[in-house]
Amino acid sequence: MRPSLFQNKDELTPATVNTEAMDAPFRSPRVLQGADCARMPPVPTLPRWIARTLQPLPLAPLQLPLALALRSVVARHPYIFERLDVHAYKRFGLQPTDLPFGLVLAPHPKMPSLIAVRSLPAGLPIRIAGPLLGLIGLIDGSYDGDALFFSRDLVVEGDVEAVLALRNAIDDAGVDLVADTAALFGPLAPSGERLLGGALLQLKGAALATKREEAR
Amino acid sequence: MMELICPAGTPAALRTAVDAGADAVYCGFADATNARNFPGLNFNRREMSEGIAYAHRSRAKVLVAINTFPAAGAQELWYSAVDDAVAAGADALIIADVGLIDHAARTHPRQRLHLSVQAAASNPDAIGFYVRRFGIKRVVLPRVLTVSEIAAITRAIECETEVFIFGGLCVMAEGRCSLSSHVTGQSPNMNGVCSPASHVVYREEAGTLVSRLGDFTINRFAKGEPAAYPTLCKGRFKTSLGSGYLFEDPVSLDAAAILPSLRAAGVAALKIEGRQRSRAYIEGVVRGFREQLDALEAGEKPPADRLAALTEGQNSTLGAYRKNWR
Structure with missing residues (x-):
């Protein structure tokens, strides 16, 4: 048996063990013999000039496209919010850390809404923050939420139950942001998909170029 | 050839696992009958039937986990889970509670039953009891045994053994751990x-x-x-x-390096943990281990392990498989 680090098993109670985690990070002696692995590279962030360019612009022109995009996603995935159960009546704050505005999602089954805000309102029960491409990757299934949390690319605060429910609902729905949004264009959807897909690729390219530059 | 057993928390994850090369997928109903009863996760009855049909079309199996312990006076929820999983066409039920195993064995004598890791059966005597008494066909072994211990157990018992090869690493007496209950009043x-x-x-x-x-x-x-x-x-x-x-580091198990040893130990099935994880995780891990196993079978050099990014704490370990702390 592995020797216990406690002198007496009865000491494992909240009353006798100081369960305050360490103030300063440190590396403990490994209980299990593990090998350090290569860490996941951070999710690329958008170049700063994009945030600087968008900063002075009004948010009003964003609201209609956001509403239409959400409507299109829900129309193509009508059961997406079923997994949310009681959490469907909560408001989720989404903060792309490389953009000068946030989003508030209310996945109400009858009146879902997605609006842009200059900063997330205080008192929101849930706040999810990370680079825009990470948040998009969570939606389209290219990133694993837990892995982004482990790598500290994703910050979650507030109602963790609701966050998990939202993550699982979106992951099961198989949302394709580009295709779903392009569906808004009706018969021109294929062209819209090319356009939006191209724009997303441009963003990814710019973010990767920034990352390479920062690495130099 | 060792079977690759993969997790699925949603129907989309099940399809992803099957498409990525799972031999079998394990999943559970969206209630307290399975040990991953998380918000927004798991299957309703219709989804379970459809998922099983999808897997069977690709010749993959579905193992339904009903691996929590029924609360006294509330057994009906667990009984109906057993009945519904059988009706949906489950290839096996993964059960931990001895009373529920007894119920399943008596009510559905032709149904294949696996003993969950939650039963904490880790020696030939305990496993032999379940085999003789209930006809258990496979035991999922706890993550506290060395490879040589697994080999010895596999030789000594009359059912198949399944071991974890990747994901969350629990070093407790699974099914008996009360740490979570101690703090929250709820437990797996x-x-x-x-x-x-x-x-x-x-x-x-x-x-x-x-x-x-x-x-x-x-x-x-x-x-x-x-x-x-x-x-x-x-x-x-x-x-x-x-x-x-004090108990364990935040690391994930990754046994890719010892797959040949597990095969030599006589292990029948390799299990990936992570029903709570996303399609991206399922796709990456299942495909990675499919490639590893195919290379092993073909006698080829295994591909590089690329799963570090998906591990907890971004660290991995062989855990008890190479136990050298005593």
Whole structure:
């Protein structure tokens, strides 16, 4: 048996063990013999000039496209919010850390809404923050939420139950942001998909170029 | 050839696992009958039937986990889970509770039954009891055994053995651990949740991530330090004898390097943990291990292990498989 680090098993109670985690990070002696692995590279962030360019612009022109995009996603995935159960009546704050505005999602089954805000309102029960491409990757299934949390690319605060429910609902729905949004264009959807897909690729390219530059 | 057993928390994850090369997928109903009873996760009855049909079209199996312990007086929920899984065409039921195994064996004598890791059967005597008494066909072994111990057990018993090869690493007596209950009143054994999300709080304090479970601070992660789940067994604590990870480090199991040893030990099936994880995780891990196993069977050099990014704490370990701390 592995020797216990406690002198007496009865000491494992909240009353006798100081369960305050360490103030300063440190590396403990490994209980299990593990090998350090290569860490996941951070999710690329958008170049700063994009945030600087968008900063002075009004948010009003964003609201209609956001509403239409959400409507299109829900129309193509009508059961997406079923997994949310009681959490469907909560408001989720989404903060792309490389953009000068946030989003508030209310996945109400009858009146879902997605609006842009200059900063997330205080008192929101849930706040999810990370680079825009990470948040998009969570939606389209290219990133694993837990892995982004482990790598500290994703910050979650507030109602963790609701966050998990939202993550699982979106992951099961198989949302394709580009295709779903392009569906808004009706018969021109294929062209819209090319356009939006191209724009997303441009963003990814710019973010990767920034990352390479920062690495130099 | 060893079977690759893969997790699925949603129908989409099940399809992903099947498409990525799973021999079998394990999943559960969206209630307290399975040990991953998380918000937004798991299958309703229709989804289970459709998922099983999808898997069978690709000649993959579906194993339904009904692996919590029924609460006294509320057995009907567990009985109906057994009945509905059988009706949906499950290839096997994964059960932990001896009373529920007895019920399943008597009610559905032709149904294949597996003994869940939650039953904590880790020696030939215990496993032999389930085999002789209930006709258990496979046991999922706890993650506390060395490869040589697994080989010895496999030789001594009359059913197949299944072992974990990747994902969350529990070094407790599974099915008996009360740490989560101690702090939250809920446990994986009775409620299907270890460190339930309803009791978890994350807070950013000037770049430091503080994770709390109920009234307890579980960990503090400095800026840039990989984070981990807020499970009590993976917390950092101060005691009079020192500070640190008292039970286990926040690492994931990754047994890719010892697949040949597990095959030589006679293991029948290899299990990937992570029903709570996303399609991206399922796709990456299942495809990675499919390639490893195919290379092993073909006698080829295994491809490089590329799964580090998906591990808890961004660290992996061989855990007890190479136990050298005693």
